[in-house]
Amino acid sequence: MNAHGESLFRKSLRKLRRDRFGMAGLAVVGFFGLVALGVKLGLFCTLAQATTPVGPQFVRPGAAYQRTLADGTKAAARSLFGTDIQGRDVAVKLVYSIKQAFAIGVIVAVLSVAVGVVLGCISGYFGGLVDDALLWLYTAINSVPFILWIVSISYAFGRGFTGVVVALAATFWVGVYFNVRAEVRRLKELEFVLASESYGASKWSIIFRDIVPNLSHLIFVFLSLDFIAAVKNEVILSFLGLGIAGEPSWGVMISNARLDLLAGKWWEVTGATILLFVLVMAFNMLTDALQDAFDPKKVG
Amino acid sequence: MGKTVLEVQNLVTEFHVEHGVARAVDGVSFHLEEGETLGLVGESGSGKSVTSLSLMRLVPSPPGRILPSSRIVLGGRDVMKLSEREMQAVRGSEVAMVFQDPMTALNPVYTVGNQLAEVLLRHEGLSREKARARAVELLEHVGIPAPAKRADSYPHQLSGGMRQRAMIAMALSCSPRILIADEPTTALDVTIQAQILELIKKLQRETGMAVIMITHDLGVVAETCDRVNVMYCGRIVEEAPIRDLFAAPKHPYTRGLIDSIPDLEASRGGVRKPLFAIPGMVPDIHHLPAGCRFAERCFKAADACRSSDPVLSDLAPGRRAACLTPLAAGERAPAAAEA
Numbered sequence: 001m002n003a004h005g006e007s008l009f010r011k012s013l014r015k016l017r018r019d020r021f022g023m024a025g026l027a028v029v030g031f032f033g034l035v036a037l038g039v040k041l042g043l044f045c046t047l048a049q050a051t052t053p054v055g056p057q058f059v060r061p062g063a064a065y066q067r068t069l070a071d072g073t074k075a076a077a078r079s080l081f082g083t084d085i086q087g088r089d090v091a092v093k094l095v096y097s098i099k100q101a102f103a104i105g106v107i108v109a110v111l112s113v114a115v116g117v118v119l120g121c122i123s124g125y126f127g128g129l130v131d132d133a134l135l136w137l138y139t140a141i142n143s144v145p146f147i148l149w150i151v152s153i154s155y156a157f158g159r160g161f162t163g164v165v166v167a168l169a170a171t172f173w174v175g176v177y178f179n180v181r182a183e184v185r186r187l188k189e190l191e192f193v194l195a196s197e198s199y200g201a202s203k204w205s206i207i208f209r210d211i212v213p214n215l216s217h218l219i220f221v222f223l224s225l226d227f228i229a230a231v232k233n234e235v236i237l238s239f240l241g242l243g244i245a246g247e248p249s250w251g252v253m254i255s256n257a258r259l260d261l262l263a264g265k266w267w268e269v270t271g272a273t274i275l276l277f278v279l280v281m282a283f284n285m286l287t288d289a290l291q292d293a294f295d296p297k298k299v300g
Numbered sequence: 301m302g303k304t305v306l307e308v309q310n311l312v313t314e315f316h317v318e319h320g321v322a323r324a325v326d327g328v329s330f331h332l333e334e335g336e337t338l339g340l341v342g343e344s345g346s347g348k349s350v351t352s353l354s355l356m357r358l359v360p361s362p363p364g365r366i367l368p369s370s371r372i373v374l375g376g377r378d379v380m381k382l383s384e385r386e387m388q389a390v391r392g393s394e395v396a397m398v399f400q401d402p403m404t405a406l407n408p409v410y411t412v413g414n415q416l417a418e419v420l421l422r423h424e425g426l427s428r429e430k431a432r433a434r435a436v437e438l439l440e441h442v443g444i445p446a447p448a449k450r451a452d453s454y455p456h457q458l459s460g461g462m463r464q465r466a467m468i469a470m471a472l473s474c475s476p477r478i479l480i481a482d483e484p485t486t487a488l489d490v491t492i493q494a495q496i497l498e499l500i501k502k503l504q505r506e507t508g509m510a511v512i513m514i515t516h517d518l519g520v521v522a523e524t525c526d527r528v529n530v531m532y533c534g535r536i537v538e539e540a541p542i543r544d545l546f547a548a549p550k551h552p553y554t555r556g557l558i559d560s561i562p563d564l565e566a567s568r569g570g571v572r573k574p575l576f577a578i579p580g581m582v583p584d585i586h587h588l589p590a591g592c593r594f595a596e597r598c599f600k601a602a603d604a605c606r607s608s609d610p611v612l613s614d615l616a617p618g619r620r621a622a623c624l625t626p627l628a629a630g631e632r633a634p635a636a637a638e639a
Contacts, residue, residue, distance in 0.1 A: 213409040
């Protein structure tokens with residue numbers, strides 16, 4: 001049934017709602033997102049809580065121990081997910097890291113997609129010298145393995161959140177750029193662009209009012225792909241010692257605890273890995289569903 | 301007839317491609333008067349669409365280029381001298397275009413009403429509500445039932461005929477002086493074609509706008525046009541009032557086109573005559589012959605036709621042909637006479 005006045009966008013949403021895996025993915029991602037928001041607003045698992053020791057080192061998950069409370073007094077408690085080498089609560093660190101992952105994922109995805117879409121549109125629509133120059137830049141960046149760029153850029157910016165974000169966004173935009181460029185080159189040949197020109201629309205109005213809305217499927221898919229890639233790459237960078245510093249993140253936790261693993265202290269690495277796995281898996285399911293739902297060739 | 305609204309002199313549009321320069325339009329001159337319908341007829345590749353795009357300076361550049369020696373005078377203004385900004389004001393408000401395929405000519409992500417309102421906002425400076433109300437009015441005017449409801453439809457929810465009506469409403473939104481209809485019925489069902497042509501005629505009567513009807517379909521020409529320009533290989537080869545063109549074409553190419561129309565009368569009595577086709581093919585635009593471009597396919601071609609290039613010259617008032625050996629009344633290709 002073709003509901004009257006229903007846009008392709010709403011149709012896609014309806015299709016997405018019917019996709020069970022996609023909706024499961026969305027539920028998990030949504031839950032992680034809410035937790036991240038809670039941490040960001042300081043409702044629970046603040047940075048101070050995540051970096052202050054609460055008990056002896058290496059308390060096993062589920063074990064009873066004397067917990068140091070915020071006011072310095074001690075109380076008997078049962079550990080949720082153990083403590084690390086400095087006696088900090090692993091569960092709190094894990095939850096705090098969800099915020100880290102989301103912050104990096106969202107900022108990198110938005111930045112790289114914004115840059116990629118704008119440059120891709122300019123390149124694809126105007127062609128000529130601008131296109132040649134941007135394409136050259138694309139090829140130059142693409143000809144070196146991404147991880148090398150990421151490592152060198154984040155090294156240049158110094159350890160920390162900003163370095164990671166800049167390094168990831170600076171390399172991720174090229175994938176968006178190339179796909180958007182190709183799609184714009186296809187779209188601009190369609191008659192509705194010519195029709196818009198024939199009704200006196202300016203070039204920028206054609207790009208942003210006629211072409212960009214037709215790129216929504218690419219934008220959605222790249223937002224989620226780049227989010228996943230950013231989360232995973234943050235872990236790799238932190239593992240290599242080039243990522244986040246001074247704050248917990250899954251990458252930092254895995255990196256710090258890899259020696260503990262050999263000593264049989266498995267919980268910190270396991271916790272970070274499982275959360276990373278669940279988030280990435282759920283997001284991948286969501287991306288697949290988005291791809292299916294928003295591909296204009298499949299929405300009919 | 302009324303005063304001239306469009307004057308085109310020696311229009312040359314070239315495309316710079318890998319192996320040289322292709323002149324898609326090569327020295328085309330014609331004029332258009334208020335309220336009349338001018339047919340631009342020719343096979344695909346004859347330059348009729350490029351001619352119409354050139355009038356609005358919409359030829360993609362690069363690779364396309366309109367030679368500066370071309371003159372396009374629109375309502376007293378030389379289009380070639382306008383800036384791109386001034387040109388944007390002309391497009392849509394003075395000249396508007398209806399395209400062949402209304403499916404691809406409407407943007408799939410906006411409702412029909414929004415697309416219409418957008419043009420009104422740009423050219424007429426109406427407020428959002430007024431533009432919307434006017435859009436609904438326009439949709440009603442082009443015969444779309446339940447226009448207020450249809451304004452909220454997306455293009456994919458309309459039938460081909462409805463889409464073309466919406467397209468026409470868009471073209472008419474700013475009351476242009478000239479409407480260019482580029483194969484407006486080619487993508488439509490036969491039953492819808494007549495309705496759309498009738499709609500264009502009705503609107504033309506009401507507004508007094510001039511129409512350039514681009515088509516390869518002589519049936520459409522016979523139905524709608526007052527005057528016809530026949531194009532071949534980027535040039536106008538014949539110009540004539542509609543009746544004269546069908547009664548006594550002067551150029552052998554025009555004759556061939558007319559003779560290619562299947563004739564039901566001729567095959568009466570159960571005997572089907574073979575269809576007539578002009579022999580040969582349109583020459584490659586990169587390797588045009590020295591003489592007349594139609595000589596290779598012409599049943600009347602003499603030696604002179606292969607060496608000298610005929611120019612469009614007056615044969616009678618309102619009649620021009622580019623032919624060294626124009627046809628006498630009733631003269632046909634031997635093969636067509638047999639068929």
